[in-house]
Amino acid sequence: MAKHGKDIEGGVQDAVDVEDAVDVQDAVEGDDAADDVSSTGVELTAPASGAPHHGFFVRLYTGTGAFDVVGKRKLWFGISGLIVLIVLASILIRGFTFGIDFEGGTKVSFPRGDATTQQVEDVFSQTLGKAPESVVVVGNGATATFQIRAETLSNADTEKLRDALFDKFQPKGEDGKPSKQVISDSAVSETWGGQITKKALIALVVFLVLVSVYIAVRYELYMALSALAALVFDLLVTAGVYSIVGFEVTPATVIGLLTILGFSLYDTVIVFDKVEENVHGFEHTTRRTFAEQANLAINQTFMRSINTSLISVLPIISLIVVAVWMLGVGTLKDLALVQLVGVVVGTYSSIFFATPLLVSLRERTELVRAHTRRVENRRRNAAAKTGGEVGASDAVEPETVGASVATAEAAPDKPAPGAKPVRPSGRPSGKRSPRR
Template sequence: MTSSKASEGAAELTGGAQPPHHNFISRLYTGTGAFEVIGRRKLWYGISGAIVAVALLSIVLRGFTFGIDFKGGTTVSMPRGNAQTAQVSEVFRKAIGKDPESVVIVGNGASATVQIRSETLTNDQTTKLRNALFDAFQPKGNDGKPSKQAISDSAVSETWGDQITKKALIALVVFLALVSLYITVRYERYMAISALTTMCFDLTVTAGVYSLVGFEVSPATVIGLLTILGFSLYDTVIVFDKVEENTRDFQHTNRRTFAEHANLAINQTFMRSINTSLIGVLPVLALMVVAVWLLGVGTLKDLALVQLVGILVGTYSSIFFATPLLVTLRERTELVRTHTRRVLKRRKPSHESSPEEPVEVSSQAVEVAETAETPEAPAETEAASKPAANKPAPGARPVRPTGTRRPSGKRNAGRR
């Protein structure tokens, strides 16, 4: 298809008018086709497949960094003071005889603390470690004086960790079951399949990011994961509602194909999805700043991290994965295939099409054809410019038709 013939086809659809030119921002906010998502679905499938492959590979090879609540262990905390992580690890090694699992500094300024994680220690080992840390760093209490009470420890048994793990899995399974039931009842079969597949995509990618970066998985992470799965479902439902509205009785019209209706729905809800995501991300970023930089609260950090990752992944999947998958599934049905062939056949100009070089019209030209004003046809304009045979010319003296009587003004003159 040549560009000149495409332009001629677009001009024919618009009645000879030049298509209006709108800038990108205007098209983005008005939802008139700033993005071609469905037409490039193979590209988005490739990107999504690569993301899922990396996530699964990381989960298999690297695994997860589970918190103390899941696998058990001992945590020792103290005010940072002038201590460095390497110095704390050396003191731990000398006191216990092996390296700690992790030594991190949480918070900033005077509220910064050093947190040491290791496998479960006995009471004697814990007491020995606390004495060694006090002798090495002299942590200060609330009164500003060195105090052993400034060093705290907590231990979680492996049995408790197993119980927490089981409860987290039960909560996740119950959530997925209830969501699946709602989607199945609310939407038709192909929308339900697409929405559930998208939710599995979000779950896999979020878990893969945690595995790849090494974020610690805690009970707060599970809570945040359930929250972002709900957000992702909400965003997908918004797009699907618009698709359902646009494609209602689509088989009775020949203006757009099912894929074009779905692409228009994405454009019409694109800014809503972006704005919703921005509104969701801003509080999460504020929570991360407060949790990590000011307060040093690990629970808030875990909750904020999973929500930030989940919101970004959910926004991507609702736009670039859910609806393209729905279109792919629906185009396998005979109804959509027949309607698509009918629409494409209607767009083919009969006087220019030939078996050797068929002429096609882009979806953007069809969009312009429906939104642009159609000028009057030349024949209609010429007919309007010429006065009718029985209509006097402008400014001429009126002529009374022959064979008619002049009105007398009398009421019963015609009855005599």
């Protein structure tokens, strides 16, 4: 009786061992089946029968790889190239509208009162025999002032203009009485703007060098090259926007331009950090190609990039509202405009330019090419065994129900309840020999 009990116990143990082995194999095959996708660049196939069709915002929020950014990188490279061509053409043809701090000249300011821009221009032309470069109103309400910009005027011409403006408009001081002292003037040398430009370029070069060294040490050379390319793209596009719309380039613009470099780098590093996590040890598996892992990283950081951009844009918009409609401070307006453009462009480049460029550079290496061939060969073999094409939708949402469906379909039949245990070789297990 004891012997018979031991035999039963041994048979049950064999059955448990075999079932555990089958479960492990099912899990491995199921995971592989769930991660099977076509090579990047090929359109995704329809979801497998029984897999749920999630909405756009659900896929965006879950970040399960539903958006094929890297697979369509030729499209994004084409769009980015078109943007660069447009801004380069504008920079070369239209150029920039530099402020007085860069070109030099004389600026005259006085309270607006009831005067109009045309009246101020007429007084300037009648007094000096030439038109001013610009006449703008800064501020609103009682604090509004006229700012007249002209080429460098002599002391005599400046005094003559002040007298003419006072006689015509009678601007009032704080005591409510007409006062010539409220008409102020300032002369700016163009050499001062040249010094600002030189210092800004030095700061830019130092920043790019330090960033390159850090990313190359922290990540890898290809990531450093991609991040630098994205930074250059951001600078070029932001400068091109200023050229297209005719925004005046001031020292505040230069400061804002240097500021957006930090944001652009921050957003790019967020995506690259996730890419590094996904591709760690990728050459030892055949579940996804390098491009697919990078695309999954983009999807997983989509919401974070969007949230970061929104949080950055909202205070910038508030700054524009305060600067333009409430205070009329030109310096704040220039600083806010360049930051607004830079944040939008930086978010675009980190997702649709930097990471696809990284994938293109890495796919030129033999390690990635060989790994991609292994993945494609395994998928062709799997498709041949199943008699059909392995769908890409299983890898689109590997963490969702689609993965469990693929696992269930790929898993072989388990032993029926009450059936004799089957050894891995396929032979029924017999009675165990008595233990000695």
